[in-house]
Structure formats: C-alpha cells, structure tokens
Amino acid sequence: MNDEIKTIEFLKTGLSLQTHIGCPIKCSYCVVTGFYDDMAKSQQLVDTDTLINDLITHEFFNDDVILMVNNKTEGFQPKVEKYTFDILDKLKNYGIKNPKILITKLPIPLRYTDSLTDNNVFVFTTYSGMPSTIEPTSTPTNLSNIVNNIKVLKQHSDARHVHYWRPIVRNINSDSDIINNILDNVNGVFECSVISGIRLTPVIKQHLESRGADFYDWNGDINHKFLPEDIYNQITQSKNALCPEYKLFTKTSCSISHLLNNFDANLNFVKRNYSCSVQCPNGSICKSYQPRYTDNEREILKKFNLLDCANFIDGVLYINKPISQELKAFLTQTIKLRIIVPETLKSHTEGIFNARNGRSL
Numbered sequence: 268m269n270d271e272i273k274t275i276e277f278l279k280t281g282l283s284l285q286t287h288i289g290c291p292i293k294c295s296y297c298v299v300t301g302f303y304d305d306m307a308k309s310q311q312l313v314d315t316d317t318l319i320n321d322l323i324t325h326e327f328f329n330d331d332v333i334l335m336v337n338n339k340t341e342g343f344q345p346k347v348e349k350y351t352f353d354i355l356d357k358l359k360n361y362g363i364k365n366p367k368i369l370i371t372k373l374p375i376p377l378r379y380t381d382s383l384t385d386n387n388v389f390v391f392t393t394y395s396g397m398p399s400t401i402e403p404t405s406t407p408t409n410l411s412n413i414v415n416n417i418k419v420l421k422q423h424s425d426a427r428h429v430h431y432w433r434p435i436v437r438n439i440n441s442d443s444d445i446i447n448n449i450l451d452n453v454n455g456v457f458e459c460s461v462i463s464g465i466r467l468t469p470v471i472k473q474h475l476e477s478r479g480a481d482f483y484d485w486n487g488d489i490n491h492k493f494l495p496e497d498i499y500n501q502i503t504q505s506k507n508a509l510c511p512e513y514k515l516f517t518k519t520s521c522s523i524s525h526l527l528n529n530f531d532a533n534l535n536f537v538k539r540n541y542s543c544s545v546q547c548p549n550g551s552i553c554k555s556y557q558p559r560y561t562d563n564e565r566e567i568l569k570k571f572n573l574l575d576c577a578n579f580i581d582g583v584l585y586i587n588k589p590i591s592q593e594l595k596a597f598l599t600q601t602i603k604l605r606i607i608v609p610e611t612l613k614s615h616t617e618g619i620f621n622a623r624n625g626r627s628l
C-alpha cells in the first residue's frame with residue numbers, strides 16, 4: 268500500500284480538500300492522529316494555489332459536489348486557519364458556489380467573517396461534553412464560548428451552523444445531565460445537530476475503556492461509527508421533551524440536504540441497511556425522490572468507461588464490475604441513483620486505515 272497522502276479525495280459526504288493533515292490537539296479517540304506516523308502535529312501537504320488548480324481539473328469536481336475544507340486536521344488551529352480561509356477566499360474568487368463544509372472544535376475568529384459570507388459555507392462545530400482528559404479542547408467553558416461565537420458570527424455572515432454532537436460514548440458523555448445541558452445550549456443557536464457515535468479501533472477501544480467507557484455491544488466493525496441504540500433513543504427522547512422543534516440527524520449528508528432543501532445526496536433513504544427516523548424533518552423531501560436515467564447520467568458513466576457495463580433496472584443502476592469507494596460515492600451524488608456493484612474497492616485512505624488497524628483485530 269502506497270502511504271502517500273492525497274490532498275483531494277472523495278469521502279462519503281463530499282470532495283475533501285487538504286492543505287494540511289494531522290492535528291496537535293490529540294483527542295484520544297481520534298482516528299486521524301493515529302493514522303499516519305507523526306500525525307500528532309499538522310503537516311502542510313500543498314499550497315492553496317496548487318490545491319485549487321488541482322481541484323478545478325479533478326475528475327470528481329463538478330458544480331454540485333460538496334467540498335470539505337481541511338477536514339483531516341483542525342482547520343482553525345492557529346497554524347492552519349489562514350490556509351483554511353485562503354482556500355475559502357480562492358473558491359469564492361473563482362466563483363465556485365458548491366456547498367463547503369468546515370468542521371471545527373474551536374471558536375472562529377471574527378476577522379474571517381468575509382470568507383464565510385456569500386460563499387455557501389456550512390460550519391459544523393463539534394461539542395459532545397467529553398472530559399478534557401479525552402478531548403483537550405472540551406473545557407467547562409468551551410460550550411458557552413462556542414455558543415457565543417456562533418451567535419456573533421450569525422450577525423456578521425450568512426454561513427449556516429450545524430452542531431456536530433460527536434463522539435457519544437456510553438458512560439463517558441452519555442449522562443442525561445450532559446445531554447440536557449447540550450440541548451439547552453444548542454437549541455435556537457444552531458439550525459440542527461448531527462449526532463454520531465465513535466469510530467473504534469482496538470487501540471481506541473482499549474484506551475477509552477480504561478477511562479470508563481462501556482462498549483459491551485460493539486461488534487468489532489472498524490469501518491463504521493458505533494452509536495448504541497439506547498443512547499440514540501435517550502437523546503431523541505430528551506430532545507422531544509426539552510425542545511421538540513429542534514432538528515436532529517444522524518448523517519452529515521442528511522443535515523446538509525435538509526438545509527439545502529433537497530433529498531439526501533447520499534440517498535441513504537434507498538439503502539437496504541439504513542432506516543430513516545420517523546421523526547426526520549426531511550422525510551417528505553426524500554420521499555419525493557424519483558430515479559432518472561437519461562442521456563445526462565449516461566454521459567457521466569461514459570466519462571468513467573462504465574456505460575457498457577451499466578444496467579438500469581427498477582430505479583437501480585447495476586454496474587457489472589468492481590469500482591472504488593470514491594467513485595461509487597461520487598457517482599451516487601452526481602447521477603443520483605442507487606448503485607449496486609459486485610465489489611467496492613477500498614479508497615486509498617480507507618485501505619491504509621484498514622491495513623494499519625485491522626491487523627490487530
């Protein structure tokens with residue numbers, strides 16, 4: 268496996284753009300800092316001009332795909348923030364109107380509000396009430412700092428704000444006091460929350476268990492996040508009791524689609540192994556989805572040499588050869604069809620992740 272780090276890669280939610288990778292905050296549940304050697308500090312991979320030029324010519328770039336900016340680092344740490352905003356400014360100058368996701372645990376300096384304005388930006392701010400011994404930025408005043416920061420940002424920019432409630436770990440940050448306090452703070456400030464579990468590896472599991480976490484029902488899957496059903500139910504019940512109008516999602520793509528007034532770009536609602544919540548506020552929009560297979564969709568398949576091995580049957584596109592995770596995610600979002608293939612090949616990064624973390628299972 269070639270360990271070269273890609274600066275542009277199609278992940279589940281969109282096309283990820285990196286000038287940097289790695290993070291000095293060193294949250295002890297993080298799969299990024301345990302990913303490559305020396306990830307506990309951020310390294311610059313590329314300058315912003317090169318990154319934007321590579322994006323514009325990239326095979327997975329079009330006017331619709333969601334762009335994720337510096338999401339394999341903390342994009343607002345002092346060493347990286349000017350690059351994060353330089354990417355945003357350059358995308359704006361080029362007239363690239365695609366939705367842009369920023370993910371952070373830190374308040375955003377107000378000097379950057381111009382970069383956030385008129386730029387189709389969605390800021391996902393992470394807070395889940397972790398103890399600072401596990402997540403060093405998570406201090407008792409952090410939630411109020413974040414909330415105050417978002418309130419001011421909303422006065423000065425048109426960025427949309429989503430609360431990223433992750434990771435949620437049983438016996439660490441699943442107490443009802445913590446849940447109720449978070450709901451009390453985020454309701455009315457953020458447009459919605461995305462609640463998410465934790466991506467476990469044996470090493471991360473062992474470490475968090477030593478801090479009191481309970482993973483008795485984890486099935487050993489290192490490829491998907493783990494959110495116990497009882498914790499999910501507890502959060503939705505608290506939400507319904509405290510702030511019934513507030514919106515919760517479990518998928519990033521669902522929250523973005525809802526804010527864009529569209530059906531889920533990842534088509535979770537047609538996946539066999541996924542059940543949409545009956546409470547989902549986007550349910551009626553997703554139900555309006557109609558699969559289409561026209562010359563437009565065929566043109567895109569042709570570009571990737573897949574037209575001859577594609578069959579559209581009962582709203583599903585069958586491609587009779589293995590394709591990569593990246594290509595499958597890109598095609599799903601671009602041609603907006605459920606795709607079934609004989610085999611999905613691991614993406615570059617996931618391949619490295621599995622090689623490094625699967626061995627110890």
Ligand code: SF4
Pocket residue numbers: 518521522524525530531534535536542543544547548549550551553
């Ligand atoms: S209906 Fe399902 S796919 Fe659509 S936004 Fe809601 S949870 Fe996501």
